Amino acid sequence: MFEKVLIANRGEIALRIHRACKEMGIRTVAVHSSADADAMHVRLADEAICIGPPQARDSYLNVQAILTAATITNADAVHPGYGFLSENADFAAMVEEHGFAFIGPAPEHIRLMGDKIAAKRAAQEAGIPVVPGTEGAVENEEMALQVARDIGYPVLIKATAGGGGRGMKVAASAAELPGALATASAEARAAFSNGEVYLEKFLAKPRHIEIQILADMYGNVVHLGERDCSLQRRHQKLVEEAPSPALNADERQRIGQTVVEAVRTIGYRNVGTVEFLYEDGEFYFIEMNTRLQVEHPVTEMICGLDLVREMIRVAAGTPLGYEQKDIRFSGHAIECRINAEHPETFMPSPGRVGDYHAPGGLGVRVDSGLYSGYRVPPHYDSMIAKLIVHGANRNECMMRLRRALGEYVIDGLETSIPLHQRLMAEPTVINGAYDINWLETFVGGGH
Ligand code: ADP
Secondary structure (H helix, E strand, C coil): CCCEEEEEECHHHHHHHHHHHHHCCEEEEEEEEEHHCCCCCHHHHEEEEEEEECCHCCCCCCCCHHEEEEEEEEHCCEEECCCCCCCCCHHHHHHHHHCEEECCCCCHHHHHCCCCCHHHHHHHHHCCCCEEEECCCCEEEEEEEHHHHHHHCEEEECCCCCCCCCCEECCCCCHHHHHHHHHHHHHHHHHCCCCCEEEEEEEEEEEEEEEEECCCCCEEEEEEEEEEEEEEECCEEEEECCCCCCHHHHHHHHHHHHHHHHHHHCCCCCEEEEEEEEECCCEEEEEEEEECCCCCHHHHHHCCCCCHHHHHHCCCCCCCCHHHCCEEEEEEEEEEEEEEECCCCEEEEECCCCCCECCCCCEEEHHHEECCCCEEEEEEEEEEEEEEEEEEHHHHHHHHHHHHHHHHHEEECCCCCHHHHCCCCHHHHHHCCCCCCCHHHHHHHHC
């Protein structure tokens, strides 16, 4: 087992990783920007090294500085968290070339899943259902028109190098297709220096359902059920829950099994999430995330596993030690992402935290580095806390979540807590009857 892990991240996830390490008797190294010197995980880590100025490109994305920090602290392994360098295949490879373990998948799998067309092809070959569309990139207008005619309108044009919903355009008819192709391609070229696009059927009212998998180095793979992340604004997830109110046990078992077999086929290791759109009883692959996800706690709450601990164990070469039949799901969990932003205008609201009181009690978990007097820096993502609640069933979970949201005090900043309170009182949310477009309509786009 590792003796020392370097945490190449910040915020709540850095603290989350630190906690898992401590419980395993592993020492931690925090690397941080000059803006994060007072962060909770920096205070708690066994060692801390400042790796650069506030801007992420000079600190949390500074590969040389991070590798140097790992070398001088004599770390055995690097955990990348999510965001920043977590899905950078070159970084994972460099970590390994420098003699450290990368706590995540192999670089070749990160690379494969980072290319959307290659990922879709690999998924399809491994038996995962995908959205009907072009086999690869759109080569010319005639080809696009032909495929669109075969699958039926509306169709969606997506950038091969895509991310964050950029370079996506819907075409409702053949008349709209050439214009949409040109716009999507131009947008993709501007955003990713790569204008290549592909085309697929546009799903009008899908849910976002993702399957969590865990694999060791010896071909043992399990799935840990699904998460429903359909409450999104601008493709950003706001609330996640497990299990999905839309799936029955049979559907869960089938899609889980399909994903497990596919993951075993490609020889994937560590954690990963296969994301699907789900409509009218069918699953359609959209992408695979080759890292720990923000919303992993809802899975932990219903299956009683510490995912970061499992990541560290398998990265150190320990076999899983359990099989699918040993994974037991219990109750229901919901996570609310709490951002430092205005609950109606969504304007960022960094600054100094005044009074701070986190909720507690049975089944309540808060993943956050906040404390009274902490200054939320303006340089990074606005998420400052995750409130995760577990209950014996969905109703108990929601009652408890309303209670916990009511207790949460974060003075001095605008936060999304009032928005979560509105959501948890909303019949559509209570009934679990939303699709991925619902929240956007509910908040009115936020401007
Ligand atoms: P990105 O990498 O840009 O986030 P994704 O492929 O993950 O791109 O898609 C982002 C979002 O776009 C999805 O979460 C979903 O909301 C929407 N989307 C993607 N593909 C489709 C589709 N075929 N039909 C309808 N919506 C889609």
